[in-house]
Amino acid sequence: MRDDVRERVPGRVRVGTPGRVRVPVGADAARWVTRGRVKRVLFVVHNVTSATRLLDVKPLFDGDLRVQMAVTCTGSSPFLAGVPELLAGVGLPVLPWEQAKEEARGFDVVISASYGGELEVFEGKLVVLSHGVGYNKRLAAPGAGSREPGAGSREPGAGSREPGAGSREPGAVALAAPAAVAPVFGLGPEWLLHQGRPLATATVLSHPEQLRRLRAACPEAAPTAVLAGDPCYDRILEALPHRDRFRRAFGVAPGQRLVVLNSTWAPRALFGDGAEDRLSWLLTRLTSELPADEYRTVAVLHPNIWYGHGPGQVRAWLERARRAGLTPVDPLEDWRQALIAADCVIGDHGSVTYYAAAIGRPVLLGSFPESDLDPESPVAALGRAAPRLRASDDLRRRIAGVIESHDPRAYAALAELTSSAPGRSAALLRNVLYRMMGLPEPAGRPALLGRLPLPAHQPAVRTAPxxxxxxxxxxxxxxxxxxxxxxxxxxxxxxxxxxxxxxxxxxxxxxxxxxxxxxxxxxxxxxxxxxxxxxxxxxxxxxxxxxxxxxxxxxxxxxxxxxxxxxxxxxxxxxxxxxxxxxxxxxxxxxxxxxxxxxxxxxxxxxxxxxxxxxxxxxxxxxxxxxx
Known part of the structure; x- marks a missing residue:
């Protein structure tokens, strides 16, 4: 057999076109599968961020012998680093994107958490989830307003729904149009329609306020809207009783306060070096001005920071702070536990900071570019309500003041906007997905999401003087x-x-x-x-x-x-x-x-x-x- 048609991977020899999967899908898959009378679910991944949201809903199919899952990556995002390792760890069959498109008819439901690649090939079976806390960020559409710039291609560079030149990724640099004109990522026709028709069969929203804005921005897609809560938020809510355990896991001692430094990605985020490079002074001051035995510091950074710049580079940027006791938190597994354990979150306009406020944690905004947001969005409302951190502040006094003066009910209205069905997203989403597959839901088994695991013990390590x-x-x-x-x-x-x-x-x-x-x-x-x-x-x-x-x-x-x-x-x-x-x-x-x-x-x-x-x-x- 020729070397160019054989690829050896752990536990499997693939024969034929390099990279193509023959089992459990493919032209002759019926010859090789052990269980073939199944409904097929395809997860469409764009980057690590969207993949983590898809993994939130994967447990909805666990234990069902009637379902076969698979995953593919569009390759359309510039943030592809980390995706192969993540998918390898999941252990589902990974289809090349071209094969996934060719065999679109063989899937019963296709689930995505972003826009990018030719998703229109999955017409009639596409479910789109949000990969953040709703839809909040404005983003200028590429190609002078065309829905499909670059002669209609949705592939990278020419008209991609993912970032790149003229990116549609939320938070991207290219805000060429004024904020009042730029559409809201995920709510405008630029993302939701293909040739004038809705791209998705089900556009999952977590709250009616998103539906209201969707109807205003893209009424053609409104009939696809499904209110099904927020599975990420529900996983956080379910784990709230374990706050003390999470605090001990992060090495927080009784009487010690946990300060979480959080940043989304892009130049005007807290970690960015846009108009004001806040990080250059904040990292040093967090570890040097706060007494080590009274404050514990960890950092929760957006996966696009980690995988865009490279984990090694991010660790190098954080090296001095790490040696002084700051712990970078795993961006895939432990960030929700860190929010639950926190006494204060210093953040920005990203979803993680909003989740912190929604569960009642004191929030201090180190960066907040209002012009990047839909002023009617919940995240913009957080920016109007939360206190700001300035370089001139006495850092210790400012953090202590925010913690001690905080009213746990301060962000109650924002919490209500996070989900109209708190604790119920698993049941609502499973119902939607099984109806689309034409399959009865598992009898006698409640719909469940994965519970947040207890993080490994990770106390502060100080090797700096x-x-x-x-x-x-x-x-x-x-x-x-x-x-x-x-x-x-x-x-x-x-x-x-x-x-x-x-x-x-x-x-x-x-x-x-x-x-x-x-x-x-x-x-x-x-x-x-x-x-x-x-x-x-x-x-x-x-x-x-x-x-x-x-x-x-x-x-x-x-x-x-x-x-x-x-x-x-x-x-x-x-x-x-x-x-x-x-x-x-x-x-x-x-x-x-x-x-x-x-x-x-x-x-x-x-x-x-x-x-x-x-x-x-x-x-x-x-x-x-x-x-x-």
Missing amino acids: VRVLTRVLRLDPPEVAVARYTDPAYEPEDAEADAAHTVVHEDTSDASLLENADVILRGGDPDDPRLGPPGVWADEVASRYPRCGLAAYLTGVDRGIVRTRGGEVLRLAAAPGGDGRADLCDPAAYVSGLYAWLGDGHGVPAELTVVTGAVRHRVVVERVVASR
Whole structure:
């Protein structure tokens, strides 16, 4: 067999035209399938963002032996990076776009979450979902108003419904027309009609306010509208009772506030470098001005940022902030859990910030280009209601003020506009999809969406230098206040502090900082053979860095081993909380409390209370090796 017609992939040999699928669809698929008397569902993916919305509804078909699912990618979006890996992880048959179009008649229902590619070939069976919280962003139509620029082609470049030159992707740069003239993405005839007829059989909307705007913008498509709620929002609502678990997963300690930095994509988004590059000062200030033990910071960025610029580049841009304790959140899996766990979201005009407001979280707008939005949209209403963040603000005071003054009912009206059927999208969507397939819904089985998984434990990791201000509060029993600031641009101010020291992680990017560190620490498994027992590691550090006053090996979320300059080896362990759970305060704070206590001329205590903000941590101190 010729090499050019054979492609080896894991678990399968494909024969014929390279890339084409022969099972479970194809001209001779009947010869090879095990289950052939099925209804066929095709998911049409444009990019990672739209794919995640399609995956929200995939569980509606789970467990049904009468349904075969497949997926295809139009290739029309400039944001194609990440799509192959995502689809490989889903495990459904992946059809080349040309094959999917050729075999359009073989599918019973086709589901898309964006516009792009020749979707008209699926006439009579196309369902279009929103890939955001409704339709909000204005976008100038390409080709001087033509619905099909470039001689009618919907392929990339010439008349694509996806971004590119004259992009139709929401948030794209090309807002050539005034905002009052530019149509709203997903509501205008530029996207909804083909040769004057509706493209979709069912245009899924989440609220009647979208239907009102649809009727005004494109009355020809109004008969296709289906009010079926918002599955993404419903997944968030279902998981709200697990907020405390999500907070612990992100390493948020009792008394600590979780600040979520959120950005959609495009130059005027919060992450963008449009008219004002807010990110250039915000990233640094978030980690350096907020006390590390009172605030936890994570970043939720739009997939188009990750996959447009490349995950490696985005991580490089975030590297300094990451080393200072900011955690980039998985853009596919964990962003909803981060919103639920948040105490404040610093965001912009994207859907994620709106979802945060809809579930009652305090929102602070770092960027909000009103002209990019339909003024009648719910997201525009959020821009009129939410407070703004400015470079001149005292960041800590501004965030604290927004949190403390927030009324959970402040955005109740916006929450109502998110979905007219909260908690019911699964049932409504399944009914629509099965009716289109001509198949009765599974008897006796409720329609269910996938539940949000518990994220992996991901506490802040600080390898940047930390400046620590301390104050001995009491001598008997010993009590020390600790305030830690990561990589500050200037010396932190605290009129009540009576001492300060610098902590440097052994894995700091600048090894020269270790020479003058007061405390050197690292974390890890105490049995890691590469480092040796914690006491041995500490001896090596003390020998290598003679100015180091304490060497600390953190062995767990609430404990560690410390070696003093005098050679004593001590075990620190925080007492559990009242609920029996481990204290999630960074144990590096306990090390700094001990350093301040010993530096004030006191001996090793049997117990030490370390105060971070308004929270008190009882730390037991045990000698492991006698002084030598």
